[in-house]
Amino acid sequence: MLLEGTLRWQNATQEFCLPRPDDPAAEHVRADARVEDARLAEACRAGSLEAYETLYQTQSARMKSIAMNLLGNAHDAEDAVQETFLKIHRGIRHFKGQSAFSTWTYRILMNSCYDLRRRRIRRQETPEQDLVAKEETFEAPAPMNDHPLRLALEKCVKQLTPHLRSVFLLYEVEGFKHSEIGAILGVSEMASKNALYQAKRRLREMLARQPESGTRAAAPGEM
Amino acid sequence: MREEKKFDCSHLEQALRDETPELMAELSRHAKECAACREELRLWQEISAAARTMHKDWPTPALWPAIARSFEAEAARSRGVWQRIQELLPAPALRWQTVFAALALVIVSGTGAWLLLHRSGGMVPDNQHLLTDQAVQQVEQAEQNYVQSIEKLAQLAQPKLAAASTPLMVNYREKLDLLDAAISDCRSNLEKNRANAYLRRELLSFYQEKQKTLEQVLQEN
Numbered sequence: 001m002l003l004e005g006t007l008r009w010q011n012a013t014q015e016f017c018l019p020r021p022d023d024p025a026a027e028h029v030r031a032d033a034r035v036e037d038a039r040l041a042e043a044c045r046a047g048s049l050e051a052y053e054t055l056y057q058t059q060s061a062r063m064k065s066i067a068m069n070l071l072g073n074a075h076d077a078e079d080a081v082q083e084t085f086l087k088i089h090r091g092i093r094h095f096k097g098q099s100a101f102s103t104w105t106y107r108i109l110m111n112s113c114y115d116l117r118r119r120r121i122r123r124q125e126t127p128e129q130d131l132v133a134k135e136e137t138f139e140a141p142a143p144m145n146d147h148p149l150r151l152a153l154e155k156c157v158k159q160l161t162p163h164l165r166s167v168f169l170l171y172e173v174e175g176f177k178h179s180e181i182g183a184i185l186g187v188s189e190m191a192s193k194n195a196l197y198q199a200k201r202r203l204r205e206m207l208a209r210q211p212e213s214g215t216r217a218a219a220p221g222e223m
Numbered sequence: 224m225r226e227e228k229k230f231d232c233s234h235l236e237q238a239l240r241d242e243t244p245e246l247m248a249e250l251s252r253h254a255k256e257c258a259a260c261r262e263e264l265r266l267w268q269e270i271s272a273a274a275r276t277m278h279k280d281w282p283t284p285a286l287w288p289a290i291a292r293s294f295e296a297e298a299a300r301s302r303g304v305w306q307r308i309q310e311l312l313p314a315p316a317l318r319w320q321t322v323f324a325a326l327a328l329v330i331v332s333g334t335g336a337w338l339l340l341h342r343s344g345g346m347v348p349d350n351q352h353l354l355t356d357q358a359v360q361q362v363e364q365a366e367q368n369y370v371q372s373i374e375k376l377a378q379l380a381q382p383k384l385a386a387a388s389t390p391l392m393v394n395y396r397e398k399l400d401l402l403d404a405a406i407s408d409c410r411s412n413l414e415k416n417r418a419n420a421y422l423r424r425e426l427l428s429f430y431q432e433k434q435k436t437l438e439q440v441l442q443e444n
Contacts, residue, residue: 172274
């Protein structure tokens, strides 16, 4: 029953997260999603392993993808997801429901990724730029509906600042709304919009400088 | 009537920043006529389209079992301390009695300690060798009287000791010199710690020995 309800919640959350204009017809779906979100949080707080498994089944795909794009390899991404679940398990007593449970879990994920990255940089005493250069290849297979710009874009995304990179990945890759990104990263919705714009402008500039990117982009000054 | 401002190239940035449906619709209309904005919009949309293919998915069959195991390990760690306490307790049926007995013991001993402390005015001798001020004064008074008596005895024995001719009398004199040195030493130590009962007893034994020696001197012909 819990799984059934949560699958409904998952679909609703995904619906809720898509960057599309406000649809009044979807309001009841969003309300259901909020109820399911609170129910799952309560079940996790009660220590139900089944609830955690449900959370894993519904969110781990997006969690892994975010961690992979932030950390650059599957091993670290899985570590980050595992660490995130442990932190959720430890900290669920302190979750007061001031934000959506799913938002809270993604905030923990982002922090875990930053921590892991910092630890890795400290361990290797490697500057971030060098680390980015080492993450040339992804271990995960390329998606079926690949885009000719993908590889060039991935390279450029790694050169963005951590904040711009996070906003770009959450919005453009994972389909979160600006209000959710604001809650996850602790910034306003407007700040999230601005960061996305900055990120895309920089990416557009970087792609324009890369001949192999396949874009016929004119440099910003040329327009 | 307010005339709506026509969308032009200067609105491009605002449209791409806000991405509201209205502004994007206007930008699309404008892009049909403006090649530069059309190219910019195309690139903008290309980035978004390419970004959607950046979503990564790969099978991780071992990840959930690993997470579940780490939950169990953590629960076992936090259970560990409580379990060790429980192991020290007797059988479950006797646990409440044990807890009540322990509580009663704590209350009785706590009350006893409190009464003891407050009955003695909050002062507890922290060292058995130490005497209270009043007792020290009494001891010093008795000691003074005793010393005066011994001094009188010493005055009587003084002529005999001064004219010591036999080895026994010389021994008595040397013993008395030693006892005086020991008494002087003990007194200087007592000045540093007047309430030290052990030093007081030692001083008393030196005086008793002096008294006994002086009596032996006086009995000697």
